[in-house]
Amino acid sequence: MAPALIRDAFVGDVLYHVSGHRLFQHPEDRPGFTIPIPPRSIKSSRSGSASPSNLETATAIERPDDEESRLPRVDSDQSTIAVPEASEEQRPARRKAAEVEEGDLAGEKEKASVQQEIAESRIVEWYGPDDPEDPQNWSTAKKSFVTFEICMLTFSVYIGSAIYSPGIGEIAEQFGVSSVAATLGLTLFVVGYGIGPMFLSPLSEIPQFGRTTVYIVTLALFVVLQVPTALAKNLGALLPLRFLAGFAGSPALATGGATLSDMWAPEYRAVVIGLWSVAAVSGPVLGPTVGGFAAQSESWTWTIWILLWLSGAALAFLTFFLPETSASALLYRRAARLRRVTGDKQLKSQGEIEAEHMTVGDVAMMTLVRPFILMFVEPIVAFWNIYIALVYGILYIFIESFRVVFVEKHGFNLGENGLAFLGLFVGSILTYAVFAPYAVKVLKPRFLDGTFVPEMRLPIAFVASVFLPISMFWFGWTSSASVHWIVPIIASAFFSAGTYLLFQAGLNYLSDCYPRYIASVLAGNDFFRSMVGAAFPLFSTAFFHNLGVGPACSLLGGIAILMLPIPYIMYRYGAHIRSWSKYAD
Template sequence: MMSSQPSPTSTLHDPVHIHPHLEEDLRQEYELRAEEYGGDDPREPPSKEQGAIPVPEQVATPDPNKVAWDGPDDPANPQNWSNRKKWAVTCLCVLMTVNVTFASSAPSAAGSFIAREFGVSTEVGYLVTSIFLCGYVVGPLLWGPGSELYGRRIIFRFCLAIYVILHLGQALAHNMQTLLVTRFLTGVFACAPLTIAGGVIVDIWDPVTRGTATAIFSAGVFVGPVLGPIAGGFLTMSTLGWRWVFWVMMIFAGACTILAYLFLPETYAPVLLQWKAQKLRKVDPVQNAKVYAEHERSDWSLRGIIHRTVYRPIQMLIREPILLLVTIYLSLVYGVLYAMFEAIPVIFITTRGFNIGESGLVFIGVGLGTSIGAYLTIPLSKHYPALMVKWRGFPPPEERLYGAMIGGPMLVIGAFWLGWTGQYSSIHWIVPALSTVPIGAAVSLVFNSFLAYLVDTYLQYAASAFSANTIIRSCVGAAFPLFTVQMFRGLGINWACTLIGLCALLLAPSPFLFYKYGTWVRAKSKFSPCLDLAIAKEIAAEEAAATEKGAQQA
């Protein structure tokens, strides 16, 4: 495969630095790279006409009143924490993420039982899953900016505490209205770990070595929704009843919240520096009266926040073809993932006679697949340090697309496999069950690859791109469970999966097309800095100068 880049090399990429729900925090990645590899101010990307990274004529004198770290080895800097502490924080973030994603799917198996008890239609019972995902549309708009303004820890503590309490409204609900309202609010607060935890990983791990931590985090994100139907199915079928699904969720959430209160430190560097400035002013109000932190002078007006979280994401979604196409693809993949929670019981209960608990065990294949997909990002990263050096910190974003090139066709294969083996009871149940492994792996690979592509394409505007992507993706994910059962019963298992497979087939060429034409599209974008193009020109100029010098010496 030939690269479309005007580049000196083409190689594999490192594991994705983010997950489908992580918002607002990836701008630090750009700043870290710019600082390490000599880039300019990340808030002022070079213009396309200049064709190179602008270099200041003279280095500005540092402001003596501006608080910074006490040298590169300052122990207060989260990047300098010991690996043991970093791994402890990472594992805690993974645990919290597993918890909230577990809550998104655990009641899916109980939908029909809930509908029967409250005297509503089965379709309304499916809202138990969908309404939770609707909370994912609202939450990131609040918790992303909130974590940047007040810090990660306080948002974690506040959201997790409310999240635990809201389980009472679900477990004790006497009508469907109460259950759905509290379920929606639970989704709003539950998405805080999904929104912020990825930022915590960015805060504490450097860009080159954080790959393994991110792969583990990505696996945890997909394991949670898989565990939900397994536990929910057996609890619903037991003598405890469907309400104990919510009690178990509350117990799990309470344990994670206690751990977060006790052991989760603040990791967001701008807020830590702000605390440092406040402490210095408090210790010596006269001598340090002019001391300040950069974070204190940021634009946190209501207008500024709305512009970043609402206006700019919508503007980018309308005007950026890369963002629009990636969002459509990821919305389909996300919808397929949550459609599985309703489709698998239909497939295995109607054709194989499984009960709800037994059909939930089929989700082990999905979890295995998503874990494999997350793990595959590690071997794909082995050449990334060399790529970072050669491209001076900004490799071409298209080098992120290899995972999607694998995952796209794999999703098509998995959908057809599931449909045409799940339709016929004469085929052993293990055959369609095994098809969930490539489906899970495809979901993980496509998500990780494309979201990393968005980060490297938009850099300082990645948070806005993620916000638009998350809003649309969550809406689609919430809609799929509402019509999945009707679609599978109306079309049949084989043709319903064929429809999904054909949609996936239509979008599967996307990573290949982006790989070939992405550079041309990015060059016309108003939101993509295209620093790789500027660096490529610099490298070409340096090579030409070296060649000319060698010729003169000869």
């Protein structure tokens, strides 16, 4: 596992090219390698379809003379055996082409051009359904290791939002600004990672880049930005840096689920994406815990220095050990190697051809226009965006309200206040411990026997929708100093349980309903909920001071009750609503 792991990582790919393809070689680079050509890839509109006999006989593959000395030798009498064409599930690049619809490319003429080039090219695919280079065929140990890396990456970036919050009071005092102005450092970070996916996530779908390159380059920028942030001498310098850091760190938050889907079959994705969600929740939940002790012991700048150490350690580790998982990127690299080895310029991957024909307008439609179109014309998308955005906003208002409840009412210091957030963390861990067996016992069999429909994602949202108002009323009316501090902490655990289950149900349901437009749907959801989540902390302190914690939480709980019917309506009428849509499957 280790050589291939490092070879396909960022540093391995860089050294491969820098060394003139001598280090971290692939099978195609080694002497005596024979190139299997799937039957479909031999078809060409120039030469006609390959006959059955052609598929089984040897073909001589020649190389340019100027590369004779450094390329693996392919003897002229060596046979090239055709292998059975890979299944649709094993060939995401080709499946992607089948999903192209009107509006994805600039008009029918452009579509015809793409199909013509595909027909005239020798399409490079996996060397059969058991190709070990296909991430779907990696060992369970390798998939689990890469899953751990994605969780590490997500946590090291996501913690950057809330780790800042314990230092808000000191920042306001040091820079001579109001606490609301100082809170903008949290708000703009969230705004940054809400806007970032609209621009950065599409890069991971371009075969020439792939996911790992985007992750490493943007994470490196994120790490570098922490230095001037910690050294900022005024709010005017601090706030833009916080926005840029959130923007640069956003690919991990928006594309991590896609990386996991690259490796795991559909019946396992609920479990692994659920685990990744725990890492995502742990970031903003544990941020105040870490930041509280840092701000109390040193100063607010130490919250940023700790963020630098965490993200820097993740960058160093992932640069060496996070392999590329995108099928389009891996097949593009394979096609480039085969072109170099054989001199056959017709050898291309399907994703490569599609990317070459995409214009800036196509990308803008996918990332900047379509997310809003879907949000306004699709009731399913609109309602779930509103619901999840509300929960996200309450999560961030919770982060700010803990100071009112535990510092002002219970007399906690900053470090102890951070420990109060462990209730949220424990709630998400325990919920995953219940959710994972449910996904294995209930959802997995439905995938395997072919009876799965998107609405099967929603029963867990029934529980979540009830947990939210219960936790809000419970937290609000037990937050006074006369009630032991453990009681509202237990209430917060129910809130994180409801939040976790709602995110699992809602985001997976949207993915199942709109598989062809999942990038646009999730980008729009991420943008919408981030804007709401960014706004809530700005008025949180005044909200709780003016209304009182009990009435304020009751108001939020009342809103949660109004939203409660959404999962039930979607479960009952979702299939009927989808039947009206030209976007949903």
